[in-house]
Amino acid sequence: MRPETAAITSGRPLAQPGAPLNTAISLNSTFTAGGPIGYGRFGNETWSALEDAITSLEHGESTLAFSSGMAAITAVFSLLPHGAPIVASDQGYSGTMTLLKKYHEQGRLEVRFVDIANTKDVFAALIGAAFLWIESPTNPGLEVAEMALIIGEAKKRNMGVAVDNTFATPINQRPLELGADISMNSVTKYLAGHSDVILGSLTVKDPALHSRLLEARTLIGSIPGPFEAWLGLRGIRTFPLRFNAAQSNAKALIEKLKSHPSVERVRYPGFGAIISFEVKGDAALTDKVCEGSKLIANATSLGGVETTWERRRRWPSESATVPENLIRISVGCEHIEDIWADISHALSAIS
Numbered sequence: 001m002r003p004e005t006a007a008i009t010s011g012r013p014l015a016q017p018g019a020p021l022n023t024a025i026s027l028n029s030t031f032t033a034g035g036p037i038g039y040g041r042f043g044n045e046t047w048s049a050l051e052d053a054i055t056s057l058e059h060g061e062s063t064l065a066f067s068s069g070m071a072a073i074t075a076v077f078s079l080l081p082h083g084a085p086i087v088a089s090d091q092g093y094s095g096t097m098t099l100l101k102k103y104h105e106q107g108r109l110e111v112r113f114v115d116i117a118n119t120k121d122v123f124a125a126l127i128g129a130a131f132l133w134i135e136s137p138t139n140p141g142l143e144v145a146e147m148a149l150i151i152g153e154a155k156k157r158n159m160g161v162a163v164d165n166t167f168a169t170p171i172n173q174r175p176l177e178l179g180a181d182i183s184m185n186s187v188t189k190y191l192a193g194h195s196d197v198i199l200g201s202l203t204v205k206d207p208a209l210h211s212r213l214l215e216a217r218t219l220i221g222s223i224p225g226p227f228e229a230w231l232g233l234r235g236i237r238t239f240p241l242r243f244n245a246a247q248s249n250a251k252a253l254i255e256k257l258k259s260h261p262s263v264e265r266v267r268y269p270g271f272g273a274i275i276s277f278e279v280k281g282d283a284a285l286t287d288k289v290c291e292g293s294k295l296i297a298n299a300t301s302l303g304g305v306e307t308t309w310e311r312r313r314r315w316p317s318e319s320a321t322v323p324e325n326l327i328r329i330s331v332g333c334e335h336i337e338d339i340w341a342d343i344s345h346a347l348s349a350i351s
């Protein structure tokens with residue numbers, strides 16, 4: 001099924017006379033004994049509907065929804081034995097980077113950080129490793145990994161592979177089809193798409209892996225709220241419409257940004273709706289640009305209908321390899337001319 005259809009038709013109650021079209025928000029902590037769900041931490045009808053929709057989009061077999069993207073990521077690493085050698089991108093979402101550095105310092109995992117876009121280096125690091133964590137494109141540098149090649153190599157070595165698919169989304173990239181074991185999404189971003197909910201997901205093909213991840217979610221207790229799950233599913237109905245609009249806006253902005261005299265460098269992987277660009281100036285001037293917008297929200301996060309931007313290095317946790325003058329913009333669904341007018345107005349403050 002194509003994404004536009006999967007997003008709209010999946011995760012609905014069975015069509016029968018009188019059945020509602022939408023799954024209800026199931027607010028229940030317990031259930032009469034003898035049925036499929038015994039307790040509210042083990043399962044929930046609204047989560048299941050959201051999970052079915054993500055499974056269809058990712059072309060997987062099953063999905064588990066989590067209370068956040070970070071909860072989903074933590075569940076994946078919780079399956080690895082103590083001290084397991086793993087390979088991970090040296091650039092990426094700051095929460096993942098901080099978590100992996102902590103695990104490494106504690107001896108919980110032995111993390112080999114690599115430049116994920118350098119396939120030769122990745123191949124060398126895979127020797128003797130047990131697990132590969134890929135984020136591609138990376139946040140906020142937008143480096144792209146040769147996904148099929150490195151997943152193939154890891155699989156030849158019998159390693160587990162998980163991919164953070166948040167930036168690419170299942171419209172541009174379906175990791176399970178490339179041989180990965182797990183596709184992770186911060187549903188908070190494009191899938192939910194309205195900057196009003198925090199949710200995460202893991203999609204898999206293997207039922208045994210599903211069971212282990214389900215056990216992790218149940219024991220850690222990192223479950224989504226039923227209302228949040230419902231909001232996520234409601235957002236998914238329009239995910240392809242929103243994402244395609246945002247992506248075409250992003251593509252239209254690239255040339256405009258590149259030819260602007262106050263812009264030094266533009267990074268764009270060729271797909272998606274995130275652009276990182278460096279302005280001609282220092283941190284203070286870059287802050288001035290971000291604070292000078294009227295339409296674009298000067299805010300972190302991404303993947304909402306509204307365009308947001310921020311200077312990434314305003315966060316102390318951001319990697320020192322990210323330039324001080326780098327602005328990451330999450331292009332939204334407003335009219336392209338209005339977005340560009342706001343960007344050029346904000347840039348004029350420093351030219």
Ligand SMILES: *Cc1c(COP(=O)(O)O)cnc(C)c1O
Nearest residue numbers: 068069070093139166186188199
């Ligand atoms: C936001 C994000 C996460 C974390 O997701 P939360 O829902 O905020 O916990 C992980 N990876 C990427 C690429 C993200 O953008």
